[in-house]
Amino acid sequence: DYKSLDKLIIGVIGGDGIGPMITKQAQRIMEFLLKKPVEEGKIEIRTIEGLTIENRAACNKAIPDDVLAEIKKCHVLLKGPTTTPQKGDPWPNIESANVAMRKELDLFANVRPVKVEEQGIDWTFFRENTEGAYALGSQGMNITEDLAFDFKVITSPGAERIARAAFDFADKNGKTRVTAVTKANVIKTTDGKFLEECRKVAAEYPHITFDEWYIDIMTAKLVDEKRRKDFQVVVLPNLYGDILTDEAAEFQGGVGTAGSSNIGKRYAMFEAIHGSAPRMVREGRAQYADPSSVIRAAAMLLAHIGYAEEADKLYAALDICGNRERKLVMTGRDDGATGEEFADYIMATIETM
Amino acid sequence: DYKSLDKLIIGVIGGDGIGPMITKQAQRIMEFLLKKPVEEGKIEIRTIEGLTIENRAACNKAIPDDVLAEIKKCHVLLKGPTTTPQKGDPWPNIESANVAMRKELDLFANVRPVKVEEQGIDWTFFRENTEGAYALGSQGMNITEDLAFDFKVITSPGAERIARAAFDFADKNGKTRVTAVTKANVIKTTDGKFLEECRKVAAEYPHITFDEWYIDIMTAKLVDEKRRKDFQVVVLPNLYGDILTDEAAEFQGGVGTAGSSNIGKRYAMFEAIHGSAPRMVREGRAQYADPSSVIRAAAMLLAHIGYAEEADKLYAALDICGNRERKLVMTGRDDGATGEEFADYIMATIETM
Numbered sequence: 001d002y003k004s005l006d007k008l009i010i011g012v013i014g015g016d017g018i019g020p021m022i023t024k025q026a027q028r029i030m031e032f033l034l035k036k037p038v039e040e041g042k043i044e045i046r047t048i049e050g051l052t053i054e055n056r057a058a059c060n061k062a063i064p065d066d067v068l069a070e071i072k073k074c075h076v077l078l079k080g081p082t083t084t085p086q087k088g089d090p091w092p093n094i095e096s097a098n099v100a101m102r103k104e105l106d107l108f109a110n111v112r113p114v115k116v117e118e119q120g121i122d123w124t125f126f127r128e129n130t131e132g133a134y135a136l137g138s139q140g141m142n143i144t145e146d147l148a149f150d151f152k153v154i155t156s157p158g159a160e161r162i163a164r165a166a167f168d169f170a171d172k173n174g175k176t177r178v179t180a181v182t183k184a185n186v187i188k189t190t191d192g193k194f195l196e197e198c199r200k201v202a203a204e205y206p207h208i209t210f211d212e213w214y215i216d217i218m219t220a221k222l223v224d225e226k227r228r229k230d231f232q233v234v235v236l237p238n239l240y241g242d243i244l245t246d247e248a249a250e251f252q253g254g255v256g257t258a259g260s261s262n263i264g265k266r267y268a269m270f271e272a273i274h275g276s277a278p279r280m281v282r283e284g285r286a287q288y289a290d291p292s293s294v295i296r297a298a299a300m301l302l303a304h305i306g307y308a309e310e311a312d313k314l315y316a317a318l319d320i321c322g323n324r325e326r327k328l329v330m331t332g333r334d335d336g337a338t339g340e341e342f343a344d345y346i347m348a349t350i351e352t353m
Numbered sequence: 354d355y356k357s358l359d360k361l362i363i364g365v366i367g368g369d370g371i372g373p374m375i376t377k378q379a380q381r382i383m384e385f386l387l388k389k390p391v392e393e394g395k396i397e398i399r400t401i402e403g404l405t406i407e408n409r410a411a412c413n414k415a416i417p418d419d420v421l422a423e424i425k426k427c428h429v430l431l432k433g434p435t436t437t438p439q440k441g442d443p444w445p446n447i448e449s450a451n452v453a454m455r456k457e458l459d460l461f462a463n464v465r466p467v468k469v470e471e472q473g474i475d476w477t478f479f480r481e482n483t484e485g486a487y488a489l490g491s492q493g494m495n496i497t498e499d500l501a502f503d504f505k506v507i508t509s510p511g512a513e514r515i516a517r518a519a520f521d522f523a524d525k526n527g528k529t530r531v532t533a534v535t536k537a538n539v540i541k542t543t544d545g546k547f548l549e550e551c552r553k554v555a556a557e558y559p560h561i562t563f564d565e566w567y568i569d570i571m572t573a574k575l576v577d578e579k580r581r582k583d584f585q586v587v588v589l590p591n592l593y594g595d596i597l598t599d600e601a602a603e604f605q606g607g608v609g610t611a612g613s614s615n616i617g618k619r620y621a622m623f624e625a626i627h628g629s630a631p632r633m634v635r636e637g638r639a640q641y642a643d644p645s646s647v648i649r650a651a652a653m654l655l656a657h658i659g660y661a662e663e664a665d666k667l668y669a670a671l672d673i674c675g676n677r678e679r680k681l682v683m684t685g686r687d688d689g690a691t692g693e694e695f696a697d698y699i700m701a702t703i704e705t706m
């Protein structure tokens with residue numbers, strides 16, 4: 001329980017590209033909403049510098065040691081987009097900072113809500129966030145020049161805790177159905193184990209309907225306007241979660257509009273799931289980047305640390321400003337408002353509440 | 354070139370559940386359309402018995418040896434749905450017959466067309482069909498009771514030949530764009546190799562635009578009505594192909610309506626991609642099962658072996674009968690036509706052409 005801490009430390013990690021600019025706006029809004037506890041010394045909001053691709057490349061690490069040490073002093077984190085090098089990029093082949101952070105901080109549950117009221121969609125995805133195809137993602141083996149291996153890992157405790165998180169959430173939020181998604185008909189050993197653990201946990205919640213689908217057919221089901229409404233809580237291994245949540249977010253207006261929370265026992269991290277838009281930076285338009293997604297992640301953070309009222313106000317303000325001003329502020333059209341102006345507008349809106 | 358063979362042998366594999374019944378209807382139609390070459394002894398159409406879950410379970414093999422020997426005597430195959438056991442089923446944990454067949458016959462290219470004219474969709478997917486997450490799919494390792502491993506394998510020749518198949522197809526069919534889909538930002542070793550081979554082949558086709566996306570965002574892009582039209586040919590590793598083609602088929606009316614072709618150097622296999630509907634069999638309604646999807650697969654087979662005119666007639670008849678009679682024959686409503694009546698209707702329609 002965060003409220004019982006002497007001082008709760010929120011770290012704000014800028015990241016790359018438009019990241020520092022948009023997280024700064026989210027930070028201003030958090031400072032505004034948390035003014036009292038900050039003044040009373042109950043909460044501290046820290047900016048954490050240095051999680052940039054340049055620094056990471058220089059030390060050839062997904063997260064530089066000193067940055068990781070700073071991060072570990074915090075309790076909850078708000079994170080901007082970070083660059084993931086791939087073959088052909090000028091940087092060494094280091095792991096995604098997101099993926100590394102999830103493992104280093106043991107943020108095992110990636111929780112992504114998707115809601116489209118007009119369409120009756122109200123899904124919450126529980127993506128396992130530390131193992132699966134991501135566990136050894138950047139440590140595959142080149143056996144010969146022509147033969148490459150990668151590994152997928154599932155542990156029973158790892159599968160059990162995400163299944164339990166999904167069922168607990170369903171139980172506490174009046175949900176009546178939990179769906180497990182795997183490819184256990186082909187990837188039998190790991191996905192089989194994942195499914196087995198889900199079934200065991202399901203047996204402890206006899207009042208919640210449990211069903212199972214394969215990931216291939218599940219991507220089709222989300223497209224089916226008649227039947228997709230029936231899904232409520234979905235629990236799935238890392239890679240399938242990555243895939244299905246992006247598809248799901250599209251019905252809500254695209255990945256750029258969604259926030260994602262990464263929850264562990266000790267730490268929690270909230271992030272926007274769009275990229276760092278290096279082109280906007282190159283073209284000198286970073287100040288026009290839309291901060292609304294990372295502000296939404298900040299609202300998730302506020303709810304998570306127990307500031308439900310502040311979170312609700314922020315969600316409400318995002319709804320109002322998002323609707324009224326969407327055309328102006330979206331994706332940085334330079335005839336629109338800057339990110340700073342948008343944040344000002346959000347705060348002004350909250351003041352009227 | 355099949356036309357140069359002394360005798361081309363087409364094998365028809367019934368499979369499980371409704372399989373034998375629906376493939377029988379497709380076989381009748383093929384016999385009807387290939388009457389002349391069959392009478393002349395240029396083509397033989399054989400029924401291959403025994404690829405049933407009972408037989409496979411009895412010998413604990415994905416494909417019983419004697420059945421595989423019979424299959425290997427054919428050149429092209431039409432296959433009905435086969436049961437894939439999963440944890441908790443009464444059968445041993447044997448591999449999917451589809452997956453085993455793809456590997457045994459080295460059917461490296463899974464080609465799936467998806468076309469929705471009203472929406473401007475005209476996609477052809479080239480799914481690598483023998484390696485990736487499927488290569489050792491049922492041979493993962495349980496290191497301890499709580500720790501499971503699976504493997505993903507990509508070889509350079511394996512990736513290269515599917516990339517080449519995709520670009521060749523694009524080139525020969527006036528397509529201007531080929532898209533490679535991986536998750537090379539995380540699954541760096543294998544997906545990185547796959548992408549590298551795609552890039553190498555792309556360099557040989559400078560007149561074709563080549564682009565790259567990650568599988569997560571790609572599932573979102575297919576939902577985007579404005580931008581999805583732009584995709585033409587998509588090449589991707591096994592598991593991503595499995596996932597994306599099911600999503601794609603949904604826009605065309607669902608997985609049940611789609612056919613899939615599995616192409617190798619020596620063999621080719623055509624199949625419907627729906628299940629074996631054991632419940633229909635249990636309820637005694639197998640004769641009402643809709644054979645249109647496996648008949649579509651038969652049309653793909655006819656085109657593949659060089660009987661383009663016969664294939665076109667069959668496609669046209671499917672369009673006519675599918676539209677006029679769809680409500681009656683779909684998914685075996687027992688107030689509708691039987692599969693046999695539907696096949697009769699298809700042949701009568703072709704006779705009027």
Ligand SMILES: CC(C)[C@H](C(=O)O)[C@@H](O)C(=O)O
Binds near residue numbers: 539
């Ligand atoms: C950026 C990438 C490594 C990451 C992932 O694959 O998890 C992203 O797609 C996400 O879903 O947060």
Ligand SMILES: CC(C)[C@H](C(=O)O)[C@@H](O)C(=O)O
Binds near residue numbers: 451
């Ligand atoms: C039945 C299953 C093993 C198969 C696969 O995963 O390849 C199916 O989904 C397909 O796409 O043909």
